[in-house]
Amino acid sequence: MSKRVKIAMLAFVLMFSFIGNSYARTPVESLPQVEKLFMEGKYDRVVTESNRLIDEGAHGREELFYLKGLSQIQLSRFKDARETFRYMIERYPRDRRAFDGGIGIGDAFFLEGKIPESITSYNEALDSYPDHKNASIVYHKLGNAYHKLGSKDKAREYFDKARNSSPLSFESKMMPDAGPASVNISAHAPSKEILMPQTDDTGDYFYVQAGYFKNKGNAEKLTDGLKRKGYDSYLSAQIKAGFIFYRVKVGRFKTKAQAEDMAGRLKADGYKTKVCR
Known part of the structure; x- marks a missing residue:
């Protein structure tokens, strides 16, 4: 060559x-x-x-x-x-x-x-x-910090503040009644997801994801808009990499085919969708 x-x-x-x-x-x-x-x-x-x-x-x-x-x-x-x-x-x-x-x-x-x-x-x-409006988040983090220091009374004081200032908040729902508990906010912690107080459904089902937000207000705005159009829309909150994110869901379906049918309807209405379980 x-x-x-x-x-x-x-x-x-x-x-x-x-x-x-x-x-x-x-x-x-x-x-x-x-x-x-x-x-x-x-x-x-x-x-x-x-x-x-x-x-x-x-x-x-x-x-x-x-x-x-x-x-x-x-x-x-x-x-x-x-x-x-x-x-x-x-x-x-x-x-x-x-x-x-x-x-x-x-x-x-x-x-x-x-x-x-x-x-x-x-x-x-x-x-x-x-x-x-999100002061309860800081109360919860202060509770975690005092708990980490071993100041259990001070930790309980701030967990109570978080619960009393926003009883339906994500932070309040994460705290059990039996005293303070530290939510793992490690930068490398695995994700954890719970449904928001609007629903108590925790079953295994397919659903359509219509949005995923860092800002709770934006998630609630999309959820409300979907509800006004007649969709069964609701929120879940997820701890991912130590931070809270909000997922907008539509429907609870027994089969993936049913969820895909709903995803098609949402796409026709101009929404971006993802079928999840």
Whole structure:
């Protein structure tokens, strides 16, 4: 084989290798694509793509900062996560994510084993946003933190606050009546799912997933919209990688075929669907 042919073949291989890598790592162009990467557990890419989109002035920069901070927690980059959340809060103090950023700072301390610092951060979030509708989440996390320190009376105090301030919340439902119990919020904890208080059905069945959200309000909005159209829609909450996500479900079916039929109806109405069990 001549030297010229060898060079041509090498160039050919390198070209296709480059093309393959380019397709595999095509930059994302919007916030929803970054959210999808987060749901898939591709935390390194979330950080990289969030940084790029933020620098480019993309829409939803406050949400990109939030996803970046959450991803840094999953990567055990706790100090970086705290810096991201702090910057987000300073830049967007009135945004709905500012309160969540305060919680994120506390979570980064908690998961790093710095429990006293996590308690300080959770309390700072409550002090900064005293009337926030999700205060029960922080009470629950404070209960976990004090429980971790062995302060059972203090833990019970905050678990009771969480239960009394929002008796139908996900946090309240996770707490048994027999005293405080710590929900595992380890960054590598397995997922756990429960149905929200709207339903007590915990049987084995097929259903159609119509949405999957980090924000409970968005999940409730979709659920209500589906109900108005006559669909049997309801919520479940899931702890995944230490954070709460909300799944919008439609129907409870004995067979997959029945669920697929419902998925077809939903698609005809313009909804994205996934048949699950």
